[in-house]
Amino acid sequence: MEIERQLRERWLGFPGVVVADTGNAGSRVIEGPEGEYEAVLVFEDGLDGEVAALLTEHFVSGKASWVRRAGPVRREAVASDGGPASVCLVAGEAPMRMLVRNFGYASARMHARRGADAQGPAPDELxxxxxxxxxxxxxxxxxxxxxxxxxxxxxxxxxxxxxxxxxxxxxxxxxxxxxxxxxxxxxxxxxxxxxxxxxxxxxxxxxxxxxxxxxxxxxxxxxxxxxxxxxxxxxxxxxxxxxxxxxxxxxxxxxxxxxxxxxxxxxxxxxxxxxxxxxxxxxxxxxxxxxxxxxxxxxxxxxxxxxxxxxxxxxxxxxxxxxxxxxxxxxxxxxxxxxxxxxxxxxxxxxxxxxxxxxxxxxxxxxxxxxxxxxxxxxxxxxxxxxxxxxxxxxxxxxxxxxxxxxxxxxxxxxxxxxxxxxxxxxxxxxxxxxxxxxxxxxxxxxxxxxxxxxxxxxxxxxxxxxxxxxxxxxxxxxxxxxxxxxxxxxxxxxxxx
Known part of the structure; x- marks a missing residue:
């Protein structure tokens, strides 16, 4: 499932999002009927998880213009597979692709650069x-x-x-x-x-x-x-x-x-x-x-x-x-x-x-x-x-x-x-x-x-x-x-x- 692969790739590099190697213990995508997908996100405790949750809410809120363009996103209280879930989002392929895009746009991969000389924490002496x-x-x-x-x-x-x-x-x-x-x-x-x-x-x-x-x-x-x-x-x-x-x-x-x-x-x-x-x-x-x-x-x-x-x-x-x-x-x-x-x-x-x-x-x-x-x-x-x-x-x-x-x-x-x-x-x-x-x-x-x-x-x-x-x-x-x-x-x- 291409949507699952792309979202998983984005989540793996996103602080605060839990991704499990197997099973339903972490964030996952469930393919539903009639071309729908269910994105189940599990967030870490702590600040990184809070930021990831706030960003996810921003992605799917009415304030985001892509939601209106791509199509509706439905929220569910629990995941359909019964596993842990912080947020459950159900939508068609177009909104899910926009979700992929937004997680990528907000991640550090946007500015990935070869060479460690320009990465790492700011030196205190500067x-x-x-x-x-x-x-x-x-x-x-x-x-x-x-x-x-x-x-x-x-x-x-x-x-x-x-x-x-x-x-x-x-x-x-x-x-x-x-x-x-x-x-x-x-x-x-x-x-x-x-x-x-x-x-x-x-x-x-x-x-x-x-x-x-x-x-x-x-x-x-x-x-x-x-x-x-x-x-x-x-x-x-x-x-x-x-x-x-x-x-x-x-x-x-x-x-x-x-x-x-x-x-x-x-x-x-x-x-x-x-x-x-x-x-x-x-x-x-x-x-x-x-x-x-x-x-x-x-x-x-x-x-x-x-x-x-x-x-x-x-x-x-x-x-x-x-x-x-x-x-x-x-x-x-x-x-x-x-x-x-x-x-x-x-x-x-x-x-x-x-x-x-x-x-x-x-x-x-x-x-x-x-x-x-x-x-x-x-x-x-x-x-x-x-x-x-x-x-x-x-x-x-x-x-x-x-x-x-x-x-x-x-x-x-x-x-x-x-x-x-x-x-x-x-x-x-x-x-x-x-x-x-x-x-x-x-x-x-x-x-x-x-x-x-x-x-x-x-x-x-x-x-x-x-x-x-x-x-x-x-x-x-x-x-x-x-x-x-x-x-x-x-x-x-x-x-x-x-």
Whole structure:
């Protein structure tokens, strides 16, 4: 029975699920009449068994969209063979295949990797905030926050300036702007629409009403207000760089810039001038692995089909602002880390490493990521975490990592160091110089900054600003009045009010 073989294979590698070699003492599949199957699950006592039970409930609850697509799942109080049972699920072949898929998706096999160097428990000696991506993140977030101290009405946000206004520049088609910005089509279209509504951009159609080959692509240009905002952003970046030279010393900033330029010059592709997610609800940088990685040259990361691949002219050294250099380096490190297929660097850096095996209260978890506790938030839908049931307002409910998230968490510290060693081999002294420059600047004032920047809420906030809501929401976040703009979230702002 193929369903039995597949489920048994998943259960054997799933902590908390009891599987017996023979007989009916453990989890099993019983073939029933008229194409039905009975999945009988037996869970261990203890936390692993509780997590496995919570996940199983999530798989078959009405909150899971696959249940509605695949067909109904019926629960029985006892197993038909009279053996032990924690849960009995009866369904046709399609729902059972989805059950196989979900157990596989939540298990550590999702991120299985050959080589023990990136597996095992996190070494105690690793200072998480001293990893190279964390140091880069602190510098980028610090620069962004100081940039943002300017009056909001007179200066665009740094991501909007770097990713859109700068890229639109002299004007061009959407495809031309997308390749200048290195931003996905879906993300760019959202911000173009919002900036057009705000009066910063104008879209001109040279061939209105035409279709097919007779149609010429629409052109995007900055309006008078947009030109003023682009100039204000550019001048603000220059002023901030001068401020850093005064604070840290011109020699220290020059050393940082030189080290970052050395890393940038070694990149095969153009990268975004500010760290940006694939979409306003997708925090990944390149949108997954729909298109596989290519060794090149030029080296291309695994990516979604909308992520633009623009080879860099190796004969021209990149001319970049300081925040753009920081973003290039952090983007490049992230792509190299995630090429090992051991999960998201951002997710591991800002959430997983803080999450103990014994779980965390929902209220504390919400401060680190966008888990909501309703079964529908990103971390829950993607089976990264599971939350104990209860009232939506009950923030004392516990959040637990699934087996695949534990695997990603435990692999993270070793893999970060492995990628840094790879960089040392590729870029030589530039990596040591970069670390030394960042450590010299990573002052006490930067303590508490996130170990990885947000990549999506700049676009979500832009949408709210065009609706006249962003300033109020930002004020409430800063004063702690119950609105969580999800600094590390992959979704639009959510309320965490009881």
């Amino acid at each position: 200072n998480a905030s001293a990893t190279l991506p964390a140091l880069l993140s602190h510098a980028l977030v610090a620069f962004t926050r100081e940039y943002g101290e300017a009056p909001a009405a007179g200066v665009p946000s740094l991501p909007v300036w770097a990713n859109v206004l700068r890229a639109v520049g002299p004007g061009g088609t959407e495809a031309e702007v997308r390749e200048r910005a290195i931003i996905s089509r879906r993300a760019l279209r959202v911000v173009l629409r919002e900036l057009t509504e705000m009066g910063w951009l104008a879209v001109e159609d040279p061939t209105p009403g035409k279709r097919g080959k007779a149609r010429v692509p629409k052109r995007i240009r900055l309006t008078r207000q947009g030109l003023a905002m682009e100039r204000a952003g550019r001048e603000r970046v220059a002023a901030m760089e001068s401020r850093w030279e005064q604070r840290f010393g011109s020699d220290a900033v020059a050393r940082l810039r030189d080290a970052l330029a050395g890393v940038a010059a070694g990149q095969d592709l153009e990268l975004p001038h500010y760290l940006v997610g694939y979409g306003i609800a997708d925090a990944s940088l390149t949108g997954g692995s729909y298109l596989p990685a290519e060794p090149g040259p030029p080296r291309k990361p695994a990516r979604g089909e909308e992520w633009p691949v623009v080879p860099r002219n190796a004969n021209e050294p990149p001319s970049l602002t300081l925040p753009a250099l920081l973003s290039w380096a952090l983007t490049a490190f992230t792509l190299d880390y995630e090429a090992h297929e051991l999960g998201s660097l951002a997710w591991a850096s800002v959430f997983l490493r803080h999450m103990p095996d014994e779980g965390m209260p929902l209220g504390a978890a919400r401060k680190l990521c966008d888990v909501v506790g309703n079964g529908r938030s990103g971390p829950e839908r993607h089976l990264c975490v599971v939350v104990t049931p209860g009232k939506p307002s009950d923030t004392s409910r516990m959040v637990y990592l699934t087996p695949k998230s534990k695997h990603v968490r435990d692999a993270w510290p070793r893999l970060v160091r492995e990628v840094e060693r790879e960089w040392q081999a590729r870029f030589g002294n530039a990596v040591a110089d970069l670390r030394q420059a960042l450590e010299g600047m990573d002052t006490e004032a930067w303590a508490g900054l996130p170990d990885y920047p947000d990549t999506t809420s700049w676009a979500s906030t832009l949408h709210l600003r065009s609706q006249g809501q962003a300033d109020a929401l930002l004020d409430q976040r800063d004063t702690g009045n119950g609105i969580n703009l999800a600094w590390h979230a992959g979704q639009r702002p959510v309320s965490t009010r009881d």
